[in-house]
Amino acid sequence: MPALSRTAQWAIAATLGAATVLGYAPFALFPLPLLSFAALFLLWQRAAGARDAAHLGFAFGLGWFGAGVSWVYVSLHVFGAMPALLAAAVTLLFCAYLALSPAIAGYLSRRFAVAPALNWIVFVPAVFTLLEWLRGWLFTGFPWLNPGYTQVPASPLAGYAALLGVHGIALLAFATAGALCWLWITGLRANWRERWPWPAAVVAVWIAGAGLQTVAWTEATGTRVTVSLLQGNIEQDMKWRDDQLRATLDRYLQLVRASDSRLIILPETALPMFLRDVPVRYLEALTAHARGNYGDVLIGIPERLPNGDYYNSVVSAGSAERQTYRKSHLVPFGEFIPLRPLLGTLVSKLAIPLQDFARGATDQQPLAVAGERVAVNICYEDAFGEEIIRQLPQATLLVNVSNVAWFGRSIAPQQHLQIAQMRALETGRYMLRATNTGMTAIVNPQGRIEAVAPEFEQAILTRTVAGMRGATPYVRWGNTAALALCLIAIALVFFKRRRPA
Structure with missing residues (x-):
């Protein structure tokens, strides 16, 4: 077979990266990323050297993130009013930054290569997992499309969520891909007596994962609460217009009054005005209705304090005293301006309201509402599992409010709903998602979607759910266990390299 040109290899790598997106929601073909990463590892194995492997990893990353987060362009151009060419350039640069993770992994896979089995089943998966963790932390982090999400909830590897979290699942997925790559490399040349332990170990991991899916790490508190999640379906280009404010307030008041649940949840910034500017009678009407249900309503609304700081908040009203959760993990450019001296002028031209929120505290406590203790998170805060567990095990329910219009x-x-499924699995809690336009959903502690409202329709999603108590191992350890496994694996490989033959 003739050798492929570099351009052809890069095209193949980019195509493999784009195909990886089919492993995530809404497609959820969880075996596909295992095959695409195995093929990527094979390309690295056959690369001319470390730099060539890095180029292949970068091409894979451009395909992966170019297909997976192309919606960034939509937010910048369609709703942020950024010129089309500039929005496309910014999106491409963003994808190029994200593609550094597979690029560096490719470089290291050849720069510090060891025996094929150790390299592809142990070393490369550990390094790649650490790089993906770093991607979710550096510059406030963007953990979207972590490979671990592809395995939730259908794959047996999802059973490890309560133990090792999304990064642990990513490690095991990479190891599986590495085993497939190694089997392809060795073919029939190696003696099966010598090589059977590696595939046997991977198969054992998958069998154990299936068993772990049956383990109940948490238990119901014994009480159940009826919840209603409100989806107002307010178009983004109408949401912040002054002439639409009255209609928005009326719509949510009608939705609240149509709900007789003990806990009613409105989406992020459902009321597009500062809390202090909301008419007193309006808040009294919401409070009275919630008290009539012997419960509470959670309202997504911006807050402005006397010192001028403003927050993206969720405020309770009803039977319990008023409580507030303030978003602490803000979205770069959308909610705060990084590198303000350099980028402030550019970002200020975007048609994004309230671009410079203050950060809420990182040690906020669950809200005591409707007889439950609710851990609230706003928008893409639920992409950070290590932050969600700060309010656990005290919290009995998880609530996410978002505006993904x-x-x-x-x-x-x-994709965001699949992330919520991972958080439910990691914590052994129900995740209740109230969004403006979709996907409003109820996810059970097993990571399964119990109910979901249709997208881009006004809807009330009502179900009875159980508060949960107890702590999964992930709640106690966070990402420590998965990261420790990666570091131990890398240390063992380097010890093996340095030991004289």
Whole structure:
């Protein structure tokens, strides 16, 4: 077979990266990323050297993130009013930054290569997992499309969520891909007596994962609460217009009054005005209705304090005293301006309201509402599992409020819902998601979607759910266990390299 040109290899790598997106929601073909990463590892194995492997990893990353987060362009151009060419350039640069993770992994896979089995089943998966963790932390982090999400909830590897979290699942997925790559490399040349332990170990991991899916790490508190999640379906280009404010307030008041649940949840910034500016009678009406249900309503609304700071908040009203959760993990450019001296002028030209929120405290406590203790998170805060567990095990329910109308009719809402499924699995709690346009959903502690409202329709999603108590191992350890496994694996490989033959 003739050798492929570099351009052809890069095209193949980019195509493999784009195909990886089919492993995420809404497609959820969880075996596909295992095959695409195995093929990527094979390309690295056959690369001319470390730099060539890095180029292949970068091409893979451009395909992966170019297909997976192309909705960034929609938010910048369609709703942020950024010129099309500039929005496309910014999106491409963003994808190029994200593609550094597979690029560096490719470089290291050849720069510090060891025996094929150790390299592809142990070393490369550990390094790649650490790089993906770093991607979710550096510059406030963007952990979207972590490979671990592809395995939730259908794959047996999802059973490890309560133990090792999304990064642990990513490690095991990479190891599986590495085993497939190694089997392809060795073919029939190696003696099966010598090589059977590696595939046997991977198979054992998958069998154990299936068993772990049956383990109940948490238990119901014994009480159940009826919840209603409100989806107002306010178009993003109408949401912040002064002439639409009255209609928005009326719509949510009608939705609240149509709900007789003990806990009613409105989406992020459902009321597009500062809390202090909301008419007193309006808040009294919401409070009275919630008290009539012997419960509470959670309202997504911006807050402005006397010192001028403003927050993206969720405020309770009803039977319990008023409580507030203030978003602490803000979205770069959308909610705060990084590198303000350099980028402030550019970002200020975007049609994004309230661009410079203050950060809420990182040690906020669950809200005591409707007889439950609710851990609230706003928008993409639920992409950070290590932050969600700060309010656990005290919290009995997880609540996420979002406004993903920014991303139009893209696959971003489905991807976000899959992230919520991972958080439910990691914590052993129900996750209740109230969104403006979709995907409003109820996810059970097993990571399964119990109910979901149709996208881009006004809806009330009502179900009875159980508060949960107890702590999964992930709640106690966070990402420590998965990261420790990666570091131990890398240390063992380097010890093996340095030991004289």
